[in-house]
Amino acid sequence: MAQAGFPFAAIVGQEDMKLALMIAAVDQAVGGVLVFGDRGTGKSTAVRALADLLPSMPVMPGCRYCCDPDAVGAWCSECIAGSPPGKAAEPGRNATAPVPVVDLPLGATEDRVVGSLDLERALTMGIRAFEPGLLARANRGFLYIDEVNLLEDHLVDLLLDVAASGENVVERDGLSVRHPARFVLIGSGNPEEGELRPQLLDRFGLSVEVRTPTDLESRVAAVRRRDTFECDPVAFAASWAEAQTKLQRALVLARSRHSSVTVPDLALEQAARLCMRLGTDGIRGELTLIRAARALASLDGDREVGDRHLRRIAPMALNHRLRRDPLDESVAGARVARAIEDLFIRDSVVP
Numbered sequence: 001m002a003q004a005g006f007p008f009a010a011i012v013g014q015e016d017m018k019l020a021l022m023i024a025a026v027d028q029a030v031g032g033v034l035v036f037g038d039r040g041t042g043k044s045t046a047v048r049a050l051a052d053l054l055p056s057m058p059v060m061p062g063c064r065y066c067c068d069p070d071a072v073g074a075w076c077s078e079c080i081a082g083s084p085p086g087k088a089a090e091p092g093r094n095a096t097a098p099v100p101v102v103d104l105p106l107g108a109t110e111d112r113v114v115g116s117l118d119l120e121r122a123l124t125m126g127i128r129a130f131e132p133g134l135l136a137r138a139n140r141g142f143l144y145i146d147e148v149n150l151l152e153d154h155l156v157d158l159l160l161d162v163a164a165s166g167e168n169v170v171e172r173d174g175l176s177v178r179h180p181a182r183f184v185l186i187g188s189g190n191p192e193e194g195e196l197r198p199q200l201l202d203r204f205g206l207s208v209e210v211r212t213p214t215d216l217e218s219r220v221a222a223v224r225r226r227d228t229f230e231c232d233p234v235a236f237a238a239s240w241a242e243a244q245t246k247l248q249r250a251l252v253l254a255r256s257r258h259s260s261v262t263v264p265d266l267a268l269e270q271a272a273r274l275c276m277r278l279g280t281d282g283i284r285g286e287l288t289l290i291r292a293a294r295a296l297a298s299l300d301g302d303r304e305v306g307d308r309h310l311r312r313i314a315p316m317a318l319n320h321r322l323r324r325d326p327l328d329e330s331v332a333g334a335r336v337a338r339a340i341e342d343l344f345i346r347d348s349v350v351p
Contacts, residue, residue: 006229008049009243010236011042012222016208019296020316021050023206024142024184026254026295031205031288032185034148034196034320041210042222043188047144051101053248057140061095064132065139065179074166076179100141102134102183106150113155114170115177130177135168138183148187149196156200159185163203205288206313207320209333254298261294262304270310270343277339280321289317311344 011018020033035043060067065076104113115133134143143159145151151159162168168181185203189196201207213219229236237244268290275285293309302309315336322335 005052005233005237006045006049006226007237007240007244008046008053009247010225010229010240011046011049012225013213013218014042014046014210016316017043017046017210020206020208021046021186022251022254022299023292023295023313024186025050025054025251026258026298027291028182028184030184030291030295032187032203034201034204034207035186035188035210036191036207037210038212039190041212043210044146047142047186047188048101050142051099052244053251054099054101055248055252056096057099059095059097065136065181066097066100066141067180068140074180074182077177100138102138102141102143104134104143104145104155106145106147106152108134108155110154110158113158114168116170130170130175132179133168135162135181135183136179139179139181141183142186143183144186145188147189147193148200149189149191149194151200153197156197160199160203201320202284204320206292206316208316209319250299254295257301258295258298261297261302263290263294264304267293267305267307267310270307274310274314274339274343275318277343278318278322278336280318285318285321289314292317307344311340314340 008018017033017035020035024030024033035047037043057066058069060069060075060079063076063079065078067075067079111133113134115136116131162181163183163185166180166182168177168179170177187196187204213222225236268286271286271289271293275283275289278285289310290305292313293305296309296313297303297305300309315333318336319333
């Protein structure tokens with residue numbers, strides 16, 4: 001029997017990190033989450049705890065890539081070969097599987113990440129067959145990289161290609177394989193150990209910074225809960241089951257009403273004004289800001305995106321997108337906070 005994981009609901013503090021992960025779970029189009037901060041602040045714990053919150057997803061029976069029965073255009077070649085062209089799978093054939101949260105170790109080889117020749121079948125049966133890698137396992141789920149800033153450059157390039165296309169292409173060992181690889185990238189790390197490559201940094205939709213709690217009450221609560229969990233994981237998980245169920249229901253409800261949340265023109269204009277004031281490159285900042293604000297509104301039970309949602313989510317969506325200004329030594333967070341105050345507070349009181 002697998003050991004119970006630390007419940008997401010039991011994590012003390014770190015509200016920005018938990019909210020960012022919930023938003024990414026509501027709408028994967030937000031583009032992933034980067035969590036930077038001190039060691040021992042619950043980064044890895046929160047990401048792995050997210051898996052237990054996610055409801056099961058429908059999959060094609062027996063599919064190694066967990067293809068969505070309703071997304072015919074995104075099926076793998078194996079599902080296409082086994083189903084009528086252009087038709088979804090019959091309801092009775094559908095299966096379910098847990099949403100994957102897959103760890104990508106820093107020392108992983110390229111073969112382990114993208115997949116390779118199945119040596120056992122090749123040697124025993126003389127068949128060239130493909131053995132899926134971590135990208136296949138992460139399809140329709142989350143790919144988690146701890147110490148992402150230490151990831152080797154060739155793996156960074158590979159991830160950028162796959163993240164952009166949503167497809168993994170393997171051409172090696174006499175194999176030619178394409179399979180869907182759409183996942184939410186989640187990275188964590190300590191900024192003291194090095195910066196992240198700009199190309200990869202830009203791929204994360206949201207970025208949050210976590211710090212060690214500075215108040216006595218929070219530190220004591222965190223230590224007490226972790227110690228209780230390690231003494232009896234099953235009992236601890238059971239004591240938080242009701243809170244976990246409540247969070248999961250909120251997540252499922254947010255997903256169901258997400259598409260009905262409207263984004264008025266004023267919200268679009270406010271997002272664009274904010275990004276213009278900060279001088280962000282391209283329009284990825286606005287897109288991420290709007291998508292994340294819509295997901296937040298859905299979590300809050302609101303029918304449309306407003307200034308409150310934009311203000312709450314703007315630091316997460318924009319802090320890591322700012323260009324360095326040699327004439328402005330203030331940190332990114334302070335610049336974003338100043339721009340938010342100017343736009344949403346000062347401008348709103350101008351007659």
